[in-house]
Amino acid sequence: MSESPALPVTLNRESTVPLAVQLAEELRAAAGDGRLRSGDRLPSTRALAVQLRVSRTVTAAAYEQLHAEGWITGKHGSGTYVTTAPPGFPDARPRPAPAPGAAPSLVDLRPGSPWAGGIDKPAWRRAWRGAADVLPLARHERAGLPAYRAVVAEHLLRHRGLRVSVDESVLATGGTTAAVAELAASVLRRGDVVAVEEPGYQRAVQAMEAAGLRVVPAPVDEDGLLLDVIPAGARAVYCSPAHQYPLGRRMSAERRVALVERARRAGWLVIEDDYDGELRYDVAPLPLLASLAPDVVVHLGTTSKILTPTLGAGWMVAPPTVVSAVLAHREATGTSPAPAGQLVLVELARNGDLGRHLRRLRRELSERRTFLVDALSAAGVRFLGDDAGAHLVIPLPSAAAEDRLIAAAAARGLELDGLARHHHGPPTWFGIALGYAACSRPQLTTALPALLALLSETHPPSSHPANLG
Numbered sequence: 001m002s003e004s005p006a007l008p009v010t011l012n013r014e015s016t017v018p019l020a021v022q023l024a025e026e027l028r029a030a031a032g033d034g035r036l037r038s039g040d041r042l043p044s045t046r047a048l049a050v051q052l053r054v055s056r057t058v059t060a061a062a063y064e065q066l067h068a069e070g071w072i073t074g075k076h077g078s079g080t081y082v083t084t085a086p087p088g089f090p091d092a093r094p095r096p097a098p099a100p101g102a103a104p105s106l107v108d109l110r111p112g113s114p115w116a117g118g119i120d121k122p123a124w125r126r127a128w129r130g131a132a133d134v135l136p137l138a139r140h141e142r143a144g145l146p147a148y149r150a151v152v153a154e155h156l157l158r159h160r161g162l163r164v165s166v167d168e169s170v171l172a173t174g175g176t177t178a179a180v181a182e183l184a185a186s187v188l189r190r191g192d193v194v195a196v197e198e199p200g201y202q203r204a205v206q207a208m209e210a211a212g213l214r215v216v217p218a219p220v221d222e223d224g225l226l227l228d229v230i231p232a233g234a235r236a237v238y239c240s241p242a243h244q245y246p247l248g249r250r251m252s253a254e255r256r257v258a259l260v261e262r263a264r265r266a267g268w269l270v271i272e273d274d275y276d277g278e279l280r281y282d283v284a285p286l287p288l289l290a291s292l293a294p295d296v297v298v299h300l301g302t303t304s305k306i307l308t309p310t311l312g313a314g315w316m317v318a319p320p321t322v323v324s325a326v327l328a329h330r331e332a333t334g335t336s337p338a339p340a341g342q343l344v345l346v347e348l349a350r351n352g353d354l355g356r357h358l359r360r361l362r363r364e365l366s367e368r369r370t371f372l373v374d375a376l377s378a379a380g381v382r383f384l385g386d387d388a389g390a391h392l393v394i395p396l397p398s399a400a401a402e403d404r405l406i407a408a409a410a411a412r413g414l415e416l417d418g419l420a421r422h423h424h425g426p427p428t429w430f431g432i433a434l435g436y437a438a439c440s441r442p443q444l445t446t447a448l449p450a451l452l453a454l455l456s457e458t459h460p461p462s463s464h465p466a467n468l469g
Contacts, residue, residue, distance in 0.1 A: 001106055001442055004446070007027070007030070007036075007037070007042070007043070008026070008030045008035045009023060009026045009027065009030070009052065010026065011016065011023060011026070011052060011054070011294060011427055019054055019058045020057075020058045020059075020061035020062045021062075021064070021065075023052070023054075023059065023062035024061075024062040024065045024066055025057060026243070027042075027062065027066060027071070027072075027245040027457055028066065028069075028071055030072055031072075031082050031379065034094075035403060036082045037082065038082055038083060039081060039176060039274040040081065040082045041080070041084065042063075042072065042079070042080045042082065044079065044080070045059040045063055045468060048061075050364055053160075054176060056147075056393070060443075063080060063101055064227070066087065068351055068440050070083065071083060074260065076339070077206065077260050083141050087351065087354040091337070092101045095166065098336045104416040105437050106410065106413055106414065107413055107414050107415065107443045107444075107446075107447045108415050108416055108435070108438040108439050109409075109415055109416055109417075109434055109435055109436070109438075109439060109447060109451070110415055110417040110433070110435045111246060111390065111391035111414065111417060111433045111434070111435035112305075112391075112435065113246075113415075113435060113438035114304060114305050114306060114307060114308055114309075114390070114422040114438075115361055115364060115365060115390070115438075116307075116308045116310075116438075117440055118357070118360060118361060118364055119307065119308065119357065120149060120356070120357065120360075121132050123245045123348065123351065123353035123356075123357070124129050126347070126351060126353070127148060127345075127347035127348045128347075130343075130347035130350070130351070131343035131344045131346070131347050134170050135344055135368050137152065137339060140334075141172075141336065141339065142172075142330045142331055142336045143170075143171050143172065143323075144171055144172020144173075144315075144336075144337055144342060145172065145339055145342045145346070146166070146337075146344045147342075148172055148219065148313070148339075148342035148343070148345060148346050149166050149170045150166055150355075151170060151234050151345060151346050152166075152170055152172070152301070152315045153165075153166045153170055153203040155349070156301070156315075156317070158355075159278045159358065160274065160278070160285070160301075161285075161287065161291065162275055162288050162290055162291050162299070162319050163207075166253065168323065169294070169319070169320065169322055169323060170317055171315065171316045171318070171323060171326060171327070171414070172313065172314070172315060172316075172318075172337045172342055173300070173313075173314040173315055173316050174312055174313070174314065174337045174338065175302050175304055175309075175312060175314040176201075176204065176273055176275060176301075176302050176304075176314055177203045177204060177207050178302050178314070178337070179300050179314060179316050180204045180207045180208060180271065180300070181207040181210070181211065181239070181324050181327070182208075182316075182329060182330075183269075183271065183322070184208050184211035184212075184213055184296065184381075184384075184392075185211050185238075185329055186205060186325045186326045186328065186329035186339045187269065187322055187325045187326070188211070188213055188235055189235075190211070190212030190213070190270075191212065191213070191214060192213050192214065192215055192236065193213075193214045193217040193231055193233055193234045193235055193238070194208055194213050194214070194215055194216070194233035194234065194236045194237070194238060194239070195216050195217075195225075195230040195231065196208070196215050196216070196217060196218060196237075196238045196239075197217075197218060197220050197238065197244060197245075197425055197426060198217035198219050198220065198240070198399070198424060198425060198428070199220075199247065199419055199422035199423045199427075199428075200217075200239075200245065200246075200422060200424070201236055201238075201273065201275075201422075202271070202388060202421070202422060202423075202424065203369055204238060205424050208238075211395060212392060214351050215383070215424055216230070216231055216234065216425045217423070217425045218230055218237070219397055219428070220244060220247065220249075222249060223252040223254070223255045223257075224239070224244065224249070224250070224251030224252060224255045224256075225237070225239050225241075225251065225255065225259065225427070226261055226287045227255075227259060230262075231270075232266070234266070234268060235266075235267075235268065235269065236268060236269040236270070236271060237265070237269075237270050237271065238269050238271040238273065239251070239258070239259075239270070239271070239273065240257075240272075240274070240275060241256060241272060241275050241278055241286075241288075241289055242276075242277035242279075242280075242285055242286070242288070243277065243279070243386065243388050243389045245273070245275065245386070245391065246391070246393075246417075246419060246422045246433040246465065247384060247393055247395055247419075247429070248384060248385025248386060248388070248391060248392055248433075249384070249386055250285075250286060250386050250388070251286075252286075253286055254286075256287070256289060257285065257292065258290060258382065259289070260293035260297065263293065263296045263297075264293065264295070264296055266449050267294065269296060269298060269322070270289055270293070270296055270297045270298070271297075271298050271300065271444060272288065272290055272297050272298065272299045272300065273300050274288065274299060274300060274301050275300075275301075275302055275304075275305050276299070276305040276306070276388075276389045276390060277365045278306055278358060278362075278364060279305075279361070279365060279388055279389050279390060280386075280387070280388040281362065281365070281369065281387045281388060282386070282387035282388070285388075287364050290317055294317075295319055296319070297319075298316060298317070298318040298319075298322055299316070299318070300314065300315070300316055301314055301317075302314035302315075305390070306357075306358060306361060307345075307348075307357070310341070311340075311341030311342075311344055311345060311446035311469075312337075312338055312340075312341045313337065313338075313342050313344075313345055314337075316425045325431065342359050350457075351459065353467060354464060364441075365389075365390055365436070366387075368436045368437075368441065368444060369387065369392070369436065370446065371444070371445075372434070372436055372444075373392075374394065375448050375452065376394070376452075378458070379455070381394060381452070381455055382395060383434075389449065390436060390437035391433050391434055391435040391436065391437075392433075392434055392436075393419065393431050393432065393433055393434070394432045394434055394455070395429075395430070395431040396431040396432065397430065398430055399420050399427060399430055401430065402418040402419065402420055402430045402431060402432070403418070404458055405432060405455070406418055406432075406452050408457070408458065409450075409451065409454055412450050412454070413447075413450075413451060414447050414454075415468075416432050416434070417432065417433045417435070418430070418431070418432060418433070419431045419432070419433060434451075452456060
């Protein structure tokens with residue numbers, strides 16, 4: 001018996017099966033069950049012959065057979081590589097076209113996704129190459145990489161008008177939900193009451209409840225979160241004032257001032273989710289809550305809506321006591337946000353690619369929104385939402401109407417998101433949160449007539465006055 005130290009291969013010299021056939025079978029099996037993966041480089045026939053203590057004729061014959069079968073391929077000047085993907089692993093090869101009569105692939109018209117298709121590919125590759133040139137860390141950066149936090153501070157100043165101290169108030173996070181979970185575990189305590197917008201971001205709600213917090217829904221109106229319904233004993237308030245999720249409205253200036261003044265009197269910690277605050281197309285955004293009251297507001301931002309969730313990077317701007325508590329929690333639990341995405345954002349900013357992408361992003365999404373608004377208005381369909389972000393809302397009269405429209409749309413290849421699921425308590429808002437960033441522009445152009453036809457069938461235009469939002 002002879003076993004290769006570099007490959008999962010065992011040859012039986014006492015068998016009547018030729019060694020070349022055995023070797024081919026062993027490599028074929030290894031490629032099929034995942035021990036060898038597509039793209040793995042194989043030793044040369046000479047090196048493998050030395051490792052297995054066989055003649056080069058044996059290894060060359062085995063490679064020749066596998067090459068003929070399509071299991072391996074040779075690249076001139078580079079070597080021999082496995083070409084098959086084992087069962088259960090993603091296949092990078094193009095997928096075949098669906099068979100006639102097969103269900104169409106869905107066009108994603110749900111909110112919450114970025115325009116990832118608009119990321120400049122050369123810039124993306126350049127950023128990853130630049131990130132790879134940075135030496136690996138020897139210790140965790142609990143607060144996040146200093147260069148990343150500096151980029152965040154510059155980004156907030158340029159795009160959100162928020163001036164922050166990098167050393168005292170800025171932390172890297174793994175995204176909004178991860179940041180909420182950290183706040184729940186480090187600053188808040190089990191049993192604390194947190195008021196959350198209703199309808200609102202349910203992943204944040206789930207993170208809070210998983211930490212043992214008691215979530216109380218707080219309805220919103222045209223001006224934002226209703227303060228009078230927040231319990232007197234609440235410890236924190238979670239809201240998205242720049243672009244309420246999912247209704248798409250902004251909190252009025254008067255309501256913002258009232259919220260922070262009430263927070264100071266009642267001892268609330270206000271968690272400001274600014275998930276897509278960079279995306280405003282009509283007028284300059286209102287001042288952040290963190291600008292009005294940095295002593296009681298924790299500001300959360302993310303790269304997942306302006307770039308891609310691939311980076312897994314976000315940020316937190318908080319009072320020093322909150323920053324200290326989060327850092328202590330990370331140190332005690334041995335956790336910290338992954339640095340890879342932070343490095344990529346640093347490179348995007350350093351090369352000027354982040355700013356260029358944001359300009360393209362605002363222009364593209366503004367044009368898409370105008371296209372939708374014009375078509376909906378022409379069809380007499382009522383919609384809600386400010387001229388901002390990457391979604392708008394089409395109200396419907398009931399849960400049944402919402403369910404019917406979602407099902408009918410799916411049958412026609414359109415993936416929609418209803419408002420009912422965005423409630424923590426019994427649903428009070430019904431309709432469609434219509435996203436226009438995840439799909440391509442041709443998909444959006446093709447999908448809109450089908451959606452308008454469905455709206456006409458399920459809810460006649462006469463009951464849809466022009467936008468009142």
